Amino acid sequence: MNALIGRTRPDALQRNLLRKMLASQVFKFGEFTLKSGQKSPIYIDLRECFGHSDLLILMSEGLSSMVTESRVEYSGIVGVPYGALPHASVVAGLYLQKPLLIVRKEAKAYGTKKLIEGLYQQGDRVILVEDVVTTGGSILEVVETLKNEGLVATDVFCILDREQGGRERLKEAGVNLYSLFNMETVMAFLASVNAINDQQWAEIVKALNLKYETVSRFEVSKEEEDLNVLPFTNAGRTSLQEREALTTSPLNHKIISFMKKKSSNLCLAIDYTTTEQILQMVEKAGPFVVAIKVHSDIITDFSESFTQQLVQLANNLEFIIFDDRKFADTGNTTKLQLTGPFKIAEWADVVTTHAVQGVDSIVPVFREFINNPAYRLSGVLLIAQLSTKGSLTNIHEYTKKAVQIADENRDIVSGFITQTRISEFSDILNWTPGVNLDAKNDSTGQQWRGVEQAIEIQQNDIVIVGRGVTSSKEPIQQLKRYRQTAWESLTKEENEKIDHN
Ligand code: 5BU
Numbered sequence: 001m002n003a004l005i006g007r008t009r010p011d012a013l014q015r016n017l018l019r020k021m022l023a024s025q026v027f028k029f030g031e032f033t034l035k036s037g038q039k040s041p042i043y044i045d046l047r048e049c050f051g052h053s054d055l056l057i058l059m060s061e062g063l064s065s066m067v068t069e070s071r072v073e074y075s076g077i078v079g080v081p082y083g084a085l086p087h088a089s090v091v092a093g094l095y096l097q098k099p100l101l102i103v104r105k106e107a108k109a110y111g112t113k114k115l116i117e118g119l120y121q122q123g124d125r126v127i128l129v130e131d132v133v134t135t136g137g138s139i140l141e142v143v144e145t146l147k148n149e150g151l152v153a154t155d156v157f158c159i160l161d162r163e164q165g166g167r168e169r170l171k172e173a174g175v176n177l178y179s180l181f182n183m184e185t186v187m188a189f190l191a192s193v194n195a196i197n198d199q200q201w202a203e204i205v206k207a208l209n210l211k212y213e214t215v216s217r218f219e220v221s222k223e224e225e226d227l228n229v230l231p232f233t234n235a236g237r238t239s240l241q242e243r244e245a246l247t248t249s250p251l252n253h254k255i256i257s258f259m260k261k262k263s264s265n266l267c268l269a270i271d272y273t274t275t276e277q278i279l280q281m282v283e284k285a286g287p288f289v290v291a292i293k294v295h296s297d298i299i300t301d302f303s304e305s306f307t308q309q310l311v312q313l314a315n316n317l318e319f320i321i322f323d324d325r326k327f328a329d330t331g332n333t334t335k336l337q338l339t340g341p342f343k344i345a346e347w348a349d350v351v352t353t354h355a356v357q358g359v360d361s362i363v364p365v366f367r368e369f370i371n372n373p374a375y376r377l378s379g380v381l382l383i384a385q386l387s388t389k390g391s392l393t394n395i396h397e398y399t400k401k402a403v404q405i406a407d408e409n410r411d412i413v414s415g416f417i418t419q420t421r422i423s424e425f426s427d428i429l430n431w432t433p434g435v436n437l438d439a440k441n442d443s444t445g446q447q448w449r450g451v452e453q454a455i456e457i458q459q460n461d462i463v464i465v466g467r468g469v470t471s472s473k474e475p476i477q478q479l480k481r482y483r484q485t486a487w488e489s490l491t492k493e494e495n496e497k498i499d500h501n
Pocket residue numbers: 269271324383385386387388417433434435436446464465466467468
């Protein structure tokens with residue numbers, strides 16, 4: 001790896017913005033023909049941000065900071081039509097609180113016939129806000145119009161400098177360009193988080209005739225290593241009441257009723273290997289959790305009597321039985337595994353499945369079991385993102401496909417196993433493993449983060465905790481601590497909303 005660490009490292013706001021842009025599909029990969037006729041393997045569609053208010057806000061915040069830091073003096077802000085108009089409005093109206101000017105592409109044939117709308121006087125100095133600068137052509141046209149109206153414009157603030165000669169052309173015309181990102185920063189980010197590989201880097205460099213000889217990457221800190229730091233969707237969590245009313249899944253109805261009754265959004269992962277140890281823990285932990293998760297295939301003395309006792313405890317103590325079996329095979333094999341020696345479909349309320357085998361190998365098989373009252377199984381949790389370091393589910397395309405499978409089959413997919421909120425459908429519950437209040441990682445790839453990150457920032461619903469409780473000397477004390485922290489995190493927003501009303 002030819003690292004150019006430092007040179008192109010974006011700051012925290014930029015990194016946050018780039019991550020959001022990646023998650024919101026601003027960067028599109030494929031084969032595109034640009035306005036210039038050039039072919040490009042990447043297309044940066046900044047207009048995606050009109051649909052994501054958090055992106056529009058972050059971009060406007062970045063543009064505003066650049067303007068302030070530049071110390072350029074100006075009395076008005078001009079948005080270059082049309083793509084930059086929303087940004088210019090937010091920057092002028094909200095952040096910098098200066099008059100907004102709009103330059104028409106053509107003069108109106110009626111009324112004032114003005115080419116420039118807004119509050120200004122001859123001789124005023126204005127700045128320009130633009131989204132993407134390629135050759136600088138549109139900016140020079142706007143500068144010319146402004147000049148003809150007696151306005152002075154020598155500074156342009158843009159989100160992306162595509163490095164296609166715009167900066168140089170503007171400079172020749174006496175116009176300074178300030179950019180939030182240039183192509184190299186964008187590409188260094190994409191390479192650093194493995195969204196593009198070295199070959200894609202080379203293809204982009206060639207197609208856009210860029211001058212970089214080596215792949216440039218910056219160091220991604222431990223916390224940032226994984227792309228799933230922020231939610232995929234802006235559709236925030238609605239209240240439990242609303243979600244209860246929305247969900248048609250009997251399983252989720254049951255889970256939400258347990259959550260409310262027990263003030264708990266906790267699932268305990270009991271990875272003990274003997275039935276005695278597991279049952280002892282279930283008896284003590286049952287009252288505080290909404291679900292108990294087991295791995296049936298790690299239990300050395302697995303028996304039918306074990307599952308009978310487990311079912312009885314679940315019925316009495318009101319929790320969901322979750323077998324984390326992670327199906328990932330043909331539909332036929334999944335069917336055999338559900339009914340095989342462990343008879344999973346008979347005692348588990350919910351199981352996990354990977355999405356890798358594709359929708360046709362998942363949905364019909366599980367639907368058959370879930371709709372059959374002879375089986376206890378009443379929902380599946382689709383694994384959209386794993387908690388492990390370097391997980392291949394960090395490839396966003398994969399997660400998006402998993403989300404699509406779930407969104408379209410909400411009668412059987414009652415939840416996701418995920419790191420961050422990914423679906424806009426709030427009736428699908430987001431279960432999240434990789435939570436520990438006292439440790440960051442184990443020696444075999446697990447990555448843990450705290451409850452606040454998992455529930456408040458990443459907007460998950462149910463915390464899956466294992467060793468944080470089960471390896472502790474005082475497991476029930478720890479369990480209560482996790483329950484309280486997780487429940488406070490989940491209900492905080494709801495309580496805040498109630499307070500505001
Ligand atoms: P831990 O002891 O808190 O690391 O236990 C987490 C449990 O969740 C454990 O049973 C794992 O098998 C399970 N898990 C996970 O940790 N990460 C994942 O991405 C998935 C499951 Br899927």
